[in-house]
Amino acid sequence: MEYQHIECYLEGAVGVLVLNRPAQLNSFNEAMHREVAAILKDWDRNPEVRAVLLTGKGRGFCAGQDLGDRAVNSDQAAPDLGQSIDRYYNPLISRITGMAKPVICAVNGVAAGAGANIALACDIVIAGRSASFIQAFCRLGLVPDSGGTWFLPRLVGRARAMALALQGDKVSAEQARDMGMIWQVVDDEALQSVAMQQAQHLARQPTYGLGLIKQAIHRAADNSLAEQLELERDLQRLAGRSEDYREGVDAFLNKRTPEYKGR
Known part of the structure; x- marks a missing residue:
C-alpha cells in the first residue's frame, strides 16, 4: 500500500510512523x-515489530481534526461528529492502548485537540522543549474526545483536567511534564534520537x-484493589x-x- 499522508518504515524492530501533512500541522x-x-x-x-514510535513531520505533531473537512454553513445540516469518532478516533485510541507492544510518542511541536489526546x-510521551498541548475543543463548543476526558483526570487530577478542558489553555512541554501529563522533555534537536533510543531499548526487552x-495499568483505573490483585x-x-x-x-x-523474542 502506498501512503500519501504518512511516512512509515522499520528501523530494526521499531516501526516508525510519521504523520505527514505538515502544511496542515498534521491534522487528520x-x-x-x-x-x-x-x-x-x-x-x-x-x-x-517490537515497538512503535509515533511522531509528526515539520513544526507540529498533530493539530487534531482538519476542520477543512468539517466546514458547514447555515444552509447545511449539522454534521454528525459522533460518526467520525466512532469510525476513526475511537478505533485509533483503542489500537494504541491495546497494542501488546510499547508505543512511544515524540511530540515535536503543537499537539492540539485530538492530536493532544492521541499523544x-x-x-511513553517524550516532548521537544518547544512542544505544547492544547485541549482546543472548548474553543469550538465541543467536548474533548479521543480519550481526553479519560486520560486527563487520571494523569493530572480532576481540578487541572477541568481547567484545561474548560479554558483550552496552552500547556508547555515543561508544564506538561511537571503535572504528570508526559514523561520527558528534551531539546528539540535531540527529540528524535532520544525517542528512537527509547524505542529501540524497549524493542529489545521482553x-x-x-x-x-x-x-494491567489500563485496567487498574476501573478495578478495585481486589480485582486488580486477581488480574495481576x-x-x-x-x-x-x-x-x-x-x-x-x-x-x-x-x-x-x-x-528476548517477544513471546
Whole structure:
C-alpha cells in the first residue's frame, strides 16, 4: 500500500510512523485516518515489530481534526461528529492502548485537540522543549474526545483536567511534564534520537511481558484493589509461561545478556 499522508518504515524492530501533512500541522482527514489505521493494524500483528514510535513531520505533531473537512454553513445540516469518532478516533485510541507492544510518542511541536489526546494515549510521551498541548475543543463548543476526558483526570487530577478542558489553555512541554501529563522533555534537536533510543531499548526487552504491563495499568483505573490483585495473578501466570521469562531467568543464572523474542 502506498501512503500519501504518512511516512512509515522499520528501523530494526521499531516501526516508525510519521504523520505527514505538515502544511496542515498534521491534522487528520479521512485519508490519513485510513492510512494510520492500516499500518498500525499491520504492525500490531507483525511479531518482527517490537515497538512503535509515533511522531509528526515539520513544526507540529498533530493539530487534531482538519476542520477543512468539517466546514458547514447555515444552509447545511449539522454534521454528525459522533460518526467520525466512532469510525476513526475511537478505533485509533483503542489500537494504541491495546497494542501488546510499547508505543512511544515524540511530540515535536503543537499537539492540539485530538492530536493532544492521541499523544496521551501512547505509553511513553517524550516532548521537544518547544512542544505544547492544547485541549482546543472548548474553543469550538465541543467536548474533548479521543480519550481526553479519560486520560486527563487520571494523569493530572480532576481540578487541572477541568481547567484545561474548560479554558483550552496552552500547556508547555515543561508544564506538561511537571503535572504528570508526559514523561520527558528534551531539546528539540535531540527529540528524535532520544525517542528512537527509547524505542529501540524497549524493542529489545521482553515485550510480551511489557504488553501485559500495559494491560494491567489500563485496567487498574476501573478495578478495585481486589480485582486488580486477581488480574495481576492472572497476568503473572501468563508471563511465567512465556519464552521471554525462561530466557530472562536462564540469562540471569548464566550471567549473560538475554535475547528476548517477544513471546
